[in-house]
Amino acid sequence: FHFHCLIQMTQKFENVRPLNTETKTSIEREEKSKKLCIPTKMATASLVPTSKIFSASPKSPASIRARTSVIVTSSQQQQQRRRELLLKSAVAIPAILNLKEAPISEAREVEVGSYLPPSPSDPSFVLFKAKPSDTPALRAGNVQPYQFVLPPNWKQLRIANILSGNYCQPKCAEPWIEVKFENEKQGKVQVVASPLIRLTNKPNATIEDLGEPEKVIASLGPFVTGNSYDSDELLKTSVEKIGDQTYYKYVLETPFALTGSHNLAKATAKGNTVVLFVVSATEKQWQSSQKTLQAILDSFQL
Incomplete structure (x- = not known):
């Protein structure tokens, strides 16, 4: 049975x-x-x-292994296709996000007159007021908000991460660049910030506590020229008071400077930082835009 x-x-x-x-x-x-x-x-x-x-059965061990191999291969192929689809999705999503962010990126490439308000004191200029969202140091509270005017046809320049102070906030040991603007026919401006401790051990020192204007520019001069500073390049110094804040102003002729053969600078100190405003021009730019560049310098304040 x-x-x-x-x-x-x-x-x-x-x-x-x-x-x-x-x-x-x-x-x-x-x-x-x-x-x-x-x-x-x-x-x-x-x-x-x-x-x-x-x-005699067709389901011999060899046949079973063959079928198993086919199934495994098919499964591997399906997994590979899924991986490819996931990778394509991973690439596509950032691309979509970048498309959404494009207007913000492009706004930095266009003329400042398209997004900055006119200056109340002179409508032929626009007013740039720094906000905490503009720079790492402003976000960290290391630099007090500042402002200055610009001709409406200037453009903001991008700053390399290593120069922006982003990597060292809130306690940077070296100076960094806050913002930079330029017009190819007129010149360029930049805001440079330096830790106060590089010039004095006194906390919350004023610009007067750092010494005379000539002493201060001797320490900050390389950040004006982009390379070296020679005291013979200093043509004029002056002191300006706006409210409770004191500013040192400089006129320099710098034939070997990387920033340009003509430089104007304005320095002040507040909190734990010395802020330096630099206006630079080539000889050609200086000849055609000296008054405009001087007006930009005079407008800077914290």
């Missing part, structure tokens, strides 16, 4: 080789006997050996 069941299960789930006529007849008798519940004469059945039945 058990052998009879084995034959039925094998024929149902496995492919067997063709049986001879005698075997088929024996199997048919087995089927009829089963239906009639009559015991069968298993000894008369000439059956194919079990080992041959299983060895």
Whole structure:
């Protein structure tokens, strides 16, 4: 009976080789006997050996390995396609975000007159008022907000991260550049900030506490010229008082300066920082725009 069941299960789930006529007849008798519940004469059945039945099956170990390999390969291909789709999505999302941010980036490339308000004192200029969101030092509270006027056709320049002080706030040991603006025909301006401790150990010192104007420019001169400073380049100094804040003003002729052959500067100190405002021009720019550059310098204040 058990052998009879084995034959039925094998024929149902496995492919067997063709049986001879005698075997088929024996199997048919087995089927009829089963239906009639009559015991069968298993000894008369000439059956194919079990080992041959299983060895003839198409699901041999090699076949199973082949199918498994196909399934694994297919799964790997699907995973690879999913990875590719995820990578494409990862690239596409920043691209979409960049598209949304484009107007902000472009605003820094356009003329300041398109987004800054006119100066109340002179409508031919626009007024730039620094906000905490403008620079790392303003956000950190290391520099007090400042302002100055500009001709409306000037443009703001980008500042490299290493020069912006972004990496060292709120305690920078070296000077950094706050903002920079330029007009190719007239010149450029920049705000440079320096830790007060580079000039004095006195906390919250004023510009007067740092010494005379000549002494202060000797320390700050390289940040005006972009390379070296020679006291012979200093043409004029003056002191200006606006409210409670004192400013040192300088006129320099700097033929070897990286910033330009003509430089105007204005320095003051507040909190833990010395702020230096620099207006630079080439000889050609100076000849055509001297009055404009002087007006820009005079407008600077904290």
